[in-house]
Amino acid sequence: MKTFTLKRIILLLIIVLIIVFVFSFFEDNLKNGMQKSFLGIKESLWSIGSNKEKSCTYLEAKEDLKIVEFENLRKENELLREILGISFEKDYEFEIAAITGKNSFEDVLTVNKGISNGIKEGMAVLTSEKALIGKILKTYNNYSEVLLISNKDSAIDVKIVSSDVYAIAKGGSSQKVLLDYLEKDSGAKEGDICVTSSLGGQYKEGLLIGKIVKINDLGSEVFKTGEIKPFFNLKDLDKVLIIKND
Amino acid sequence: MINKIFKILLVALFWFFLILIQTSFISIYTDFNFIILFIVIINLIEDPENNFGLISAFLGGLFLDLNTTYQFGIFILGLVVFSLTVKMVLLKFLRIPYVSFIPKI
Numbered sequence: 001m002k003t004f005t006l007k008r009i010i011l012l013l014i015i016v017l018i019i020v021f022v023f024s025f026f027e028d029n030l031k032n033g034m035q036k037s038f039l040g041i042k043e044s045l046w047s048i049g050s051n052k053e054k055s056c057t058y059l060e061a062k063e064d065l066k067i068v069e070f071e072n073l074r075k076e077n078e079l080l081r082e083i084l085g086i087s088f089e090k091d092y093e094f095e096i097a098a099i100t101g102k103n104s105f106e107d108v109l110t111v112n113k114g115i116s117n118g119i120k121e122g123m124a125v126l127t128s129e130k131a132l133i134g135k136i137l138k139t140y141n142n143y144s145e146v147l148l149i150s151n152k153d154s155a156i157d158v159k160i161v162s163s164d165v166y167a168i169a170k171g172g173s174s175q176k177v178l179l180d181y182l183e184k185d186s187g188a189k190e191g192d193i194c195v196t197s198s199l200g201g202q203y204k205e206g207l208l209i210g211k212i213v214k215i216n217d218l219g220s221e222v223f224k225t226g227e228i229k230p231f232f233n234l235k236d237l238d239k240v241l242i243i244k245n246d
Numbered sequence: 247m248i249n250k251i252f253k254i255l256l257v258a259l260f261w262f263f264l265i266l267i268q269t270s271f272i273s274i275y276t277d278f279n280f281i282i283l284f285i286v287i288i289n290l291i292e293d294p295e296n297n298f299g300l301i302s303a304f305l306g307g308l309f310l311d312l313n314t315t316y317q318f319g320i321f322i323l324g325l326v327v328f329s330l331t332v333k334m335v336l337l338k339f340l341r342i343p344y345v346s347f348i349p350k351i
Contacts, residue, residue, distance in 0.1 A: 004295070004333045016304065016326050020319035023308075027318045034312055038266060045270040102273040103314045104281075110269075137315065145315060174277060235274055 032114075032140040035100070039112050039143065042100040047238050050099075095119065095242040100143065102234065107151035107173060109134075111240060114142045119242055124203050126241045131208040131231030132156075132196060133240055146240070149209065149230060150175045157200035158209055158228075163187040166197055169209055169228055177210060179226035186224070190215055194228055204243075253351050257298065258305050265309040281306050282325070289329045292348040294336040301351055303329035 023030065035042075095118065097111035113119050123136045125146050134154065137147040147154055154171035158179075165186040172178040182188055192212045196203040210228040217224045261281070268281050285306045289299035307322035314321070336342065 004330070004337060009330050009334065012300075012330065013326070016322060020322055024318045027312075031312050042266060042270040045267065046274065049271040049274040101270040101313070104268060104273055104277060104279040104310075105314060105316070108315055 028140060032142055035110065035140065036142040039100055042110075043098045043112060046099050046101060050235055050238050093244045095244050097125075097144075097240050097242055099238055099240060103145075107134075107148035107154075107171060107175065108137060109146040109148060109234075109240075111144050111146055111242070112142070113242065114140050114144050116141050118244060119144050122202075124207060124243045126207065126243065127232045127237060128239060128241060129231065130241070131210075132203065133230075133232055133237075135202065136242065144242075148175070150177050155200075156202060156209065157197045158194040159197040159205070160186070160188045160212070161193045161195055162189075163192065166199060167194075169194060172227075175230065175234060177228040177230050179212060179215070179228050180223065182215070182224040182226060184217070184222070184224055188212065188215065188224075188226075250351065253349065254301060257301055257351070261302060261305045261309055265306075265313060269313050279310075281310060285325055286328070288348060289332045291345050293344045293346070293350075294333045296348065297351045298348050300326065300329045300333070 095113055097113040097117075097119075099109055100112050101110045102108065103110075111125075119136060119139050121136050121139055125133045125135060127133055132149060134146050134148040134151070137145045139145075149156060149169065149171060150173065151171040152173050154169075156169045158167050158169045159165070160167065160182075163186055165183055165188055167182040167186075167188075168180045170178045170180055179194070190212050194209040194212065196205060196207040196209060198205040208231050210230040213227050213229045215224055215226040264281055264284070268279065272278075272280060285299070285303050288302055292299050303325035304322060307325040310321040310325075311318050
C-alpha cells in the first residue's frame with residue numbers, strides 16, 4: 001500500500017514532466033536517431049505487409065479485378081497526361097524513396113529519404129504511376145514525413161478534367177478524400193477525373209488525384225460536395241517518387 | 247539495482263519492437279493502435295503495486311510520441327496519468343483479482 005502514496009505520485013508526475021520538457025528540446029534528434037537505426041527493419045516490415053496482402057489466396061480473385069482496374073487506370077493516366085501535355089520524365093527530377101511506416105492516428109507516412117538526400121518540406125510525393133499521394137510535411141536528416149492527401153489537414157485546389165471546373169479536395173482521414181466547394185451549376189459527375197490545379201500554389205498543375213465516386217447536392221447548400229477515390233492504395237505501395245524540382 | 251535496470255531495459259526493448267511492428271506492419275491494415283490497448287489492459291490486470299504497467303506506460307508513450315507528429319509528450323503524460331489513476335483507484339477504492347504472470351519490477 002505504500003508504493004503509490006499521493007506524495008510519490010505527485011513526485012513521479014513532476015519527474016515525468018521534467019523528462020518530457022528536456023526530451024522535447026532533442027525531439028528531432030531522437031526521432032531521426034530512432035528512425036535511422038531501424039529504417040531497414042521498418043522498410044522490410046512494410047514491404048512484407050504490403051506484399052502479403054497480394055499473396056493471400058482468398059484474395060486472388062479480388063487481386064485479378066484490381067489488376068484489370070489498375071491497367072485501365074494506367075492507360076487512363078497516360079491518356080490524360082498526353083491531353084494535358086505533361087511529360088514527367090522530362091519536366092521533373094525525381095527521388096525514389098521507400099515507405100517505412102505510417103503513423104497510427106493520422107494519415108502521415110514516413111519515407112527513407114531526408115535532408116541528406118536533398119528533400120525539402122512541401123515537395124510533392126507521387127506513386128510510381130505518377131498519381132499524387134501527398135507532400136513532404138517535415139524533413140529530418142535521414143527520413144521524412146509525408147502528409148497524405150487524405151489527411152484532415154490537407155486541402156488541395158483541384159480541377160475536374162471533363163468539365164474544366166475547380167473545387168477543393170479535403171482530407172477525410174482513413175484514406176478518404178472529400179470534394180468540396182464544387183459549383184452547383186458545374187457539369188461534374190461521378191467518374192470524372194480530378195487533377196491538381198495551380199491556383200493554390202501548392203502543386204504544379206495536372207498531377208492526378210483521383211476519380212469522383214460520389215456527388216452530394218443538398219438543395220440548401222451553396223456548393224456541392226462529394227467524395228474522391230484516390231489513385232493509390234497504401235496496401236499496394238512500397239516505393240514513392242518525390243518531385244525535387246517542384 | 248542492476249537487476250532492476252536490466253529489467254527496465256528489457257521492457258524498453260519489448261515496447262520498442264512492438265512500436266516498430268505497429269507503425270510499419272499493422273498500420274497497413276488498420277489504424278487501430280494496439281500499443282495503447284496493451285498498456286491499458288496491463289495496467290488493469292496487474293498487481294496495483296507492481297511498476298510494470300507504469301514503466302510500460304512511460305516507455306510506450308515515449309515511443310508513440312517519437313512516431314507521431316503530435317506535440318511531444320502527449321502520449322507519455324496521457325498514459326502515465328492513466329496508469330497512476332488506475333493504480334490509485336485499484337489500491338484505494340476497488341479491489342479486483344489480478345494476474346500473477348506479469349513480471350514484477
